[in-house]
Amino acid sequence: MERIFDILKKPAVYYSLLIAVLAVVGGAAWAVYETQIPPEQPIDFPHNIHVGLQIQCLYCHPGAWKQASAGLPTQDKCWACHQQLTKYWDPENPVPLNQWPPELQKLAAYVENDEPIPWVPVAIVPDHVHFKHRPHIAAGVACQDCHGDMSSVTVAENPQLMNMGWCITCHQQKTVDDPVKREKLISCETCHY
Amino acid sequence: MSENISRRDFIKLAGVTAATAAVLTGCGPASRYVVREPYTKMPEYTYNGQSTYYATTCRECAAGCGLVVRTMQGRALKVEGNKYNPTNLGKTCARGQAALQGLYNPDRIQNPVNQKGEEMDWDTAIGVVAETLGKYQPDEIAFLTGLAPDHLFDLFGEVAKTFGAPAPLRYGALGMFEARATLGEAARALFGQPNNLFFDLAGAEVTFSFGANFLETWVSPVAYTRGFAKMRQGTPGKRGYLVHFEPRLSQTAIKADEWFAIKPGSEGLLALALGKLTAEHQGKVIAAYEGVDVEAAAEAAGLEISTLERLARIFGNSRHALAIPGGAPLAQSNGLDSAKAILSLNALAGNLGQPGGVFLTPAAPVNDGYHRPATVRELALLVEKMASGQIKALFVHGVNPVFEIPAALGFSAALDKVETVISFASFPDETAVRADYIFPDHTGLESWGYQRLASGAKESTLSGAQPVVAPFYNTRATADVILAAAERIGKPLPYKDEVAFIQSKIESLVTTEGGFHAAPEINTFWAQFQQFGGWWTNDEKLGSPTSAVLDRPLAVRPAEYQGNGEYHLFTYVSPILGEAGANKPWLQEVPDPTTTVMWNTWVEINPKTAETLGLHDDDVVRIVSPFGAVEVSVYLYPAIRPDVIAMPFGQGHAAYGRYAEGRGVNPADLFGGAVNDAGDLAYAGLKVKIEKTGQKKQLSRLESRIGVYGYEEH
Amino acid sequence: MAKNHNIPEYKAEWKAGEEGKWGMAIDMDICTGCNACVAACAMENNIPFVGEEDAGYGRGMHWIRIERLWEGKYPEVKTEFQPVMCQQCGSAPCEPVCPVFASVHSQAEKLNVQVYNRCVGTRYCANNCPYVVRTFNWRDYDRPEPLNNQLNPDVTVRQRGVMEKCTFCVQRIHKAQDQAKSEGREVFDGEVQPACAQACPADAIVFGRIDDPESRVSKLAKQGRGYKLLEDLNTLPQVTYLKGGSHVRNG
Known part of the structure; x- marks a missing residue:
């Protein structure tokens, strides 16, 4: 045992160990940070404009009030509105496609080619978590409580780390007066199965 | 619309x-x-x-x-x-x-291919089918289909008619093992019409099952399992009594109240003896059983006369007694006689068309004849024509004849003599890999179709199939291929495609009431x-049979056995794999219900017999019949007659994808070609030899895992 | 299954308010051993197949198995089929031995749950389970393309080194509860069916609320035929087996 401590006292060993520890911790921190960078989307979708136009979240993510998954809009949903915008489709004075904003040109291309838009979900949980939107919406949780204020971002990003501590904290806060409900909301098998 | x-x-x-x-x-x-x-x-x-x-x-x-x-x-x-x-x-x-x-399945055939494995497009494929149909004389073309799906059998029938070719033959190993043609023939002889007969287990008080393994796989296992459950626990305070005669303890035997391991081939004799004793017990004189020698029957079956008398009392005292003839007893040289003898017990019990008795399976709503599977005799004719070069084009769908037709019939060799073999298989099975072309059909879950019921429901039923997912690969519905080919050579059928064909068939039901x-x-x-x-x-459409079977003397001659070994070979269809489940990995991993073996074939031998032969669990033995030999691991099965060994059918594939290929052996390789009076293969009347090889091959079994407790002997 | 007489006589009882919630009744008189439940369970719960060799080593992943135990010698031999899955013990031997609390009792559904993301694979729980129903992922078992298309998104796909077992198809329980709640009603009897009960051709497996005396499973469990597996171990199983009928053979 003594000898091990002696070895540790050598500066070379000491520093290399320190560097190794720092590398591991730094790597982990970097990995966590990495998960928080919003992924690149096929279209730089401006949430702020759409929310600013008073479009309800559920219009484009209708699964949230009925299903586990909120869903990402399909191109026909986008196109249903965008093909009516008089700004570009004014019969008197249509704007040629190549003069549209570049992101809308991308959408038009997906529609033209009849290809699905490969959206990348941003607010995700690991595979061993079974998150359901419906009960949250039914319990009166507003979209922005978890997803942040979408009127201030363009491409979706996560306002916070979506980890278990965050889930449980909220579940506990909301069920202070209801022990039965609390039991259910902090029980393992409610989310992990 | x-x-x-x-x-x-x-x-x-x-x-x-x-x-x-x-x-x-x-x-x-x-x-x-x-x-x-x-x-x-x-x-x-x-x-x-x-x-x-x-x-x-x-x-x-x-x-x-x-x-x-x-x-x-x-x-x-x-x-x-x-x-x-x-x-x-x-x-x-x-x-x-x-x-x-x-x-x-990862081994599915994904594109139409020729024998060299070269992919082709569907247009060329349809051209090949059209050319094949057009090139040969009608009687040089043969269609061989499986027992499912029925809509394709019907379509092939119409195509054959249009071209003047012989009607399609349908075959499946399950049909052969259940000797369905023999049951149909017995029904025709007794009740005036061929039928797959419905046995109302649910309503029966006492059921005598002569080798009818309805809880494993027999005609419609799910329907009969439900019938069994109702018989047992369906009526409060009542519990149906099941007596089962079979050489080995099958699932059905395990669930029976009494199991008798009788000698293979003695079932018919036993039925007649029981009939005679029952009639005597009831004080009746029945012409059918006049000449029956009870003593000889008891000896043939290996039972005491007192046991027979007791069983006859049980049968005779019940108001709802039922007798069911199973597959193996009918697949004996005396199988047709046995079927009649066993069915006659129902006439004696007065249960024909009565609750808890025997009924005629309802006619299907569409194409309502009885479309029984081809007998082996009919198949042998086909094989003969193929071997002599008379058949020049063979279309195969829904069946894997190289595997499912016992080798002794020579189908495999005859296949080489056929100029053009076109398989519509979804998987690279033994037949497909030897075909000139494989034009893969969708699998069942990607397909349209309908299926008439073998038996099992009281209602006249047509089960409909629709694709539940879009086709996964570049496969195409065989019906569409055939229709397109027929059109291309100027003999179109009046259907645009498969869906139009099915719609035309069910059109009459639109206005049918009830x-x-x-x-x-x-x-x-x-x-x-x-x-x-x-x-x-909505209503039950079962037919009530009538019969004069009791008025004429019945006789069952003793069974003749092929081979001169000391042991009867009892072959049963694996209840888990069936005839075509070997390529599904999870079915391979589901343990056999009685032996708990997974992923392999075994031979069941009574521990006493094994002891005299010096055999232990997992010893590899060679089972030899005059027609073939297989090497297989021994499983000491504590509940089988000492003079009988048993093997399951379902493994032993030479192709059919990674999960099936080279796994286990096929006991049908041991079968000879002898047929019974109805033309079904008498596979159950086979005596084989056991030879030691000195090798050992461990079987994977579930019971070895749970053996740590509750595992004392076997 | 000899009774261990060193265990002091003690009858376990539910503490008030802690009774089980979900339970099963399995009628062994009508179970035909067909293994439909085994296949259905594997299909529903993303259970991998392990192949012949690993299966031979006892590494099969079946969450439910059909036991059949021999009694007697030919020709007086008899046996019975008994489906065995996790008994969701009220006093579960697997729980206290887990060092990382991966095997815990759920207070909400009164189930014995295995939390995959906590499990570190000590296998103590399997060692302590008298019913031998826990299975361990000895490898990352292969599901060659496109077999992976079949994976049920409602059930976590487990990795190598993780213990797993029957969950009473808790994903189906949640689904029914969620559905009922969205319709403003209670879950009705028979609404939740685990894959095994749903497939069972004989209807031998019945699932439901054992804390509701009117449910089908409660009524069946109260029949005189009911018993629990290895009852004297005081595990308080939530599965009731109904004894088979008389089996006189060759008599």
Whole structure:
């Protein structure tokens, strides 16, 4: 045992160990940070404009009030509105496609080619978590409580780390007066199965 | 209208991915109803992450159970039973559950290919079929189909008629093992019409099962299992009594109140003796049993006379007694006589057309004749014609004859003599890999179709099949291929495609009253046909047979056995694998119910016999018959007659994908070609030798794992 | 299954308010051993197949198995089929031995749950389970393309080194509860069916609320035929087996 401590006292060993520890911790921190960078989307979708136009979240993510998954809009949903915008489709004075904003040109291309838009979900949980939107919406949780204020971002990003501590904290806060409900909301098998 | 409905239904099938889209856009008429858009236009009522359920029909055997398949975003996830279908009322067997492993099997044939494995496009493929149909004389063409699906059998029948070719033969190993043709022939002789007979287990008080292994796989296992459960616990305070005669302890024997391991081939004699004793007990004189020698029968079966007398009292005292003839007893040289003898007990019990008795299976709503499987005698004729070069083109669908027809019939050698062999198999089975062309059909869950019931439901039933997912690969419905080919050589049939054909067949049901659903016209009816998974009557349509069988003397001659070994070979169809389940990995991993062996073949030997032979568990022995030999590991089975050894059928594939190939052995390789009076193979009358090899090959069994407790001896 | 007489006589009882919630009744008189439940369970719960060799080593992943135990010698031999899955013990031997609390009792559904993301694979729980129903992922078992298309998104796909077992198809329980709640009603009897009960051709497996005396499963469990597996171990199983009928053979 003594000898091990002696070895540790050598500066070379000491520093290399320190560097190794720092590398591991730094790597982990970097990995966590990495998960928080919003992924690149096929279209730089401006949430702020759409929310600013008073479009309800559920219009484009209708699964949230009925299903586990909120869903990402399909191109026909986008196109249903965008093909009516008089700004570009004014019969008197249509704007040629190549003069549209570049992101809308991308959408038009997906529609033209009849290809699905490969959206990348941003607010995700690991595979061993079974998150359901419906009960949250039914319990009166507003979209922005978890997803942040979408009127201030363009491409979706996560306002916070979506980890278990965050889930449980909220579940506990909301069920202070209801022990039965609390039991259910902090029980393992409610989310992990 | 129909297009609209189909669009609505099938838009959901289209997958999200571009890959799916590519597959879809590559399809021609086969996918006319399958919309080509992926989820770029998602239907309003579909959400990401929500399941959609489609009703269809199981194709793992020919029983025609209704399924409801859970799908999500164009993928099939889980097979569940269709609770409306009167055959299975929401239940399924293990084979049905594993149907998805056929759909998603990694060894599926993905494109039309020729013998060299070169891929071709469907246009060329249809050209090949057209050329083949046009090139040869009608009687040089043969169609060989499986027991399922029925719509294709009907279509092949019409095609054959149009071309003047012989009617298609249908065959499946299950049909052979159950000796269905013999039962049909016995029904014809006794009741005036061939029929697959319905045995009302649920209503029976006392059931004598002569080798009818209805809890393993016999005609319609799910329906008969339900009947069994009702017989046992269906009526409070009553519990039906089951007596089972079979050389080995099968699942059915395990569930029986009394099991008698009688000698193979003695079932008919035993039935006659029981008939005579029952009649005596009831104080009746029955002409049918006049000349019966009870003593000789008891000796043949290996039972005491006192036992027979006791059983006769049990049978005679019951108001609802039932006797069921199973497969193996009928697949003996005396099988037809045995069938009649066993069925005569029902006439004696007065249960013909009575609750708890024997009924005629309801006629199907569509093409209502009895379409029994081909007998081995009929197959032998086909093989002969093939071998002599008389058959120049063979079309194979839904059956794997090289594997399923016992080797002794020489199908394999005869196949080489056929100029053009076209297989429509979905998997590279033994027949397909030797065919000149493989034009893969969709698997059952991607297909349209309908299936008549083998037996099992009291209602006149047609189970309907629809694709639950878009075709996964570049496969095409065989019906569409045939129709397109016929059109190309100027002999078109009056159907645009497969769906049009099926619609034309069920059109008469639209206005039929008393059905589960009705509609004013075909398009609405068609939508309902898909929604409910078929059409059936609300009322029971069982036929009541009548018979004068008791008025004439009955006789069963002693069984003749092929081979001169010391041991009877008892071959049964693996209850888990069936005839075609070997390529599904989870079926391989489901333990055999009686031996708990997985992934292999075994031979069951009584421990006493093994002791005298000096054999232990897992010793490899060679089983030799005059017609072949197989090497297989020994399983000491504590509940089998000492003079009988047993092997399951289902493994021993030389092809058929990675999970089946080179695994286990095929006991049918030992069979000879002798047939019974009805033309069915007398495979059960076979005596074999056991030779030691000195090798050992461990069997994987579940029981070795749980052996740590409750495991004392065996 | 000899009774260990070193164990002091003690009858376990539920503490008030802690009774089980979900339970099963399995009628062994009508179970035909067909293994439909085994296949259905594997299909529903993303259970991998392990192949012949690993299966031979006892590494099969079946969450439910059909036991059949021999009694007697030919010709007086008899046996019975008994489906065995996790008994969701009220006093579960697997729980106290887990060092990382991966095997815990759920207070909400009164189920014995295995938390995959906590499990570190000590296998103590399997060692302590008298019913031998826990299975361990000895490898990352292969599901060659496109077999992976069949995976049920409602059930976590487990990795190598994780213990797993029957969950009473808790994903289906949640689904039914969620559905009922969205419709403003209670879950009705028979609404939740685990894959095994749903497939069972004989309807031998019945699932439901054992804390509701009117449910089908409660009524069946109260029949005189009911018993629990290895009852004297005081595990308080939530599965009741109904004894088979008389088996006189060759008499």
